[in-house]
Structure formats: structure tokens, C-alpha cells
Amino acid sequence: MCGAAARPVGDQLHEPSDLEVAISVAQQLHDSDQILSLREALRLLLRALDAEPASSVPANGTGDRCPAAHPDDPSPCNGPAVVTVLDATNAGADGCEHHGARLLASLEGGRVYGLPDAPDGAAVRVFQTADTTRPFAWVDAPRTKPSQRSHAENRHGGEHA
Ligand SMILES: [Zn+2]
Secondary structure, eight states: OTTTTOOOTTHHHHSOOHHHHHHHHHHHTTTOOOHHHHHHHHHHHHHHTTOOOGGGSOTTSSOSSOTTSOTTOOOOOSSSOOEEEEOTTSOEEEEOHHHHHHHHHHSSSOEEEEOTTOOTTHHHHHHHHHHTSOTTTTOOOOOOSGGGSOHHHHHTTOTTO
16 A cells, blocks of 8 residues: 555656645744644644544545534534524535534624524524634634634633733
């Protein structure tokens, strides 16, 4: 199984390989304190090396969670997809209340709408949950910047106030 997958060196001269891009990103972010960027760089690097952690690669390629679930967020759905979350450019994803709230909290200028067969109040619950949910809630990192805190925390001056 080794050997067959190796690419000729010449191929890599035509355009940057995933690994070269990942290395350059990693070098630029080496001294960064932005955990999300660092995680993305690490993910790129591991993907280029074909060494992604098994847990981040769904067995069926898409996972069996709602479209709003972030690939790096390991949490399961808490029900069927009941809302559509739109970002500022009207790109949207359907999601369960749990992932809908997490996605909405991670967006600038995001909106949420209930799907036609959603239970009463689903969109309102998602909106309220998102308000107190930190962006990229699944990332365990210090929250020192407004962009890393929930809307409610920012209204109250943040956790260090
Ligand atoms: Zn979900």
C-alpha cells in the first residue's frame, strides 16, 4: 500500500500542494494567539498529511447530523432539523435547535427562521439560546475578544468586567 499513493515530485512544482499551503499557513500563524486560526491550520496540515484524527472524519463522509452542525463540533443533534439559519449573505443551513443555535452564535449578522413544520417557538428558542452561546462554542479556549464572546456577554461588558 505504500508507494502507489506517492506522487511524483514533478507534480508538486506546478502548483502548491495541500501540504505546502498548510505549511505556509502554519508558519504565518506560528505566533498567533487566535486559537480558531491555529486549529484551522492544524486541520489543514493534518489533512495534507492524511493524518486527521479519526473522530473528525465522519464514517459516511457527511455524518448523520443536521447540516448546521460544524464538522469540528462533536456534539450530537438534539432533534430533527426545525430551523434554517442564514448568514449575512443569505447562505443558509437547516439545523436542529442545538446546532442551529451554535451556528447562529458563530455568525455575524445571522438570522434564524423556523421550518414550515417546526414546533411553535423553535426559531425563538434558537435565537435566545444563540444569544448566550459563544461563537464556536465547542472550542475550549480563553475568550478575551468580543468576537469570541456571546452577544449577551458583550452587552454586559465581557467576563473580565
Ligand atoms: Zn443538529
